[in-house]
Amino acid sequence: MNEGLVVLVRSIISFFTLLIFAKLLGKQQISQLTFFDYVLGITIGSIAAELTADLSSRAWPHWVGLLSWATLGYLMELITMKWRYAAKYIEGETTIVIMNGKIMENALRKMKYRVSDIMALLRNKDVFDLNEVDFAIIEPNGQLSVLKKAEYAPLTPKDMNITKKSSGISTELIYDGILIEENLKQLNKDKKWLMNQLKAQGIKDVSEVFLATLNPSGSFYVDKYKDKIKKITDIGDYKGPY
Amino acid sequence: MRKFFVITIPILTIALFILTMLSDKVLKNSLSYDDNIPLSIEAIIIEIENDNWAEARDKTDLLSKAWDKVVKRVQFSAEKDEINEFYKNIARLRGAILAKDKSNALIELNEAYEHWENLGK
DSSP states (O other): OOHHHHHHHHHHHHHHHHHHHHHHHOOOOGGGOOHHHHHHHHHHHHHHHHHHHOTTSOHHHHHHHHHHHHHHHHHHHHHHHHOHHHHHHHHOOOEEEEETTEEOHHHHHHHTOOHHHHHHHHHHTTOOOGGGEEEEEEOTTSOEEEEEOGGGSOOOTTTTTOOOOOOOOOEEEEETTEEOHHHHHHTTOOHHHHHHHHHHTTOOOGGGEEEEEEOTTOOEEEEESOOOOSSOOOOOSSOOOO | OHHIIIIIHHHHHHHHHHHHHTTHHHHTSOOSTTOOHHHHHHHHHHHHHTTOHHHHHHHHHHHHHHHHHHHHHHTTTSOHHHHHHHHHHHHHHHHHHHTTOHHHHHHHHHHHHHHHHHTTO
């Protein structure tokens, strides 16, 4: 028995099975995961690891375990999507911990959160003074959402009665020295226009550019391979190996 | 084309994996003239019962070669312990044949057969 070869084949099986199942299970971001999703991910990963390296048992039972967990996870997703009552039970619900500037002690006790935890979460949201908070809500994924009191809310163009155009999303025109013509067409521009823009920045050829982007409002960004920065700022706070 | 990538390829991949993982049930059986495990075991049992120890030793060598061939095919789906136990049975069988110990030789052969039976279960 060639153990190395067997582990290699089993790795391929578990890797691609995991990839396919993960695609089926959806696209939730890590930050959106509830505690249960997190545990589900760890368990599926650990079964995949056993499938790869545990040669003392057949690959099949591990694979069935993987399939069962992925299927149950998928069913849970379906149930929570279609049935809100079940979603509240399975995923939990939002809890208000600060209401009208007052801390809800009972809610904190129920959630097993200490005031220091809430203070830390508030600081993560750039809130250092409790007086600024109108509402604070703990989401099912454990993150804190904060609504500041009106007097502490940041000033917006709307408050000043200023109209601003939407800047839109930047699109890559050149990436790694290669022109992306599809994106250029999408923004109703041509190669001539792009070359003029590049010339204005002292660039003769597309191959000199690492990245060039354009957004619908007309803001053009270029980064060359040669940055010509003589003194690079070092933000390291301790001398390391590099 | 998109459907082919999104649906057909994953389904074919999963099907191939399942076939690989369950292949030991089929691949443990004889595919050529010199890799029939049950027949080899039976032949050795007959030689031992007739006290033909030299033939039993020769046929044990053949059984060992046959097992090597089968292992190459089933290693991706079978469990390692079952495979190794069979090797141990062969080693102990060689000892029993050297000592002309009929009862131990038969015990090892029967256990080896059980291990072969358990492949794919």
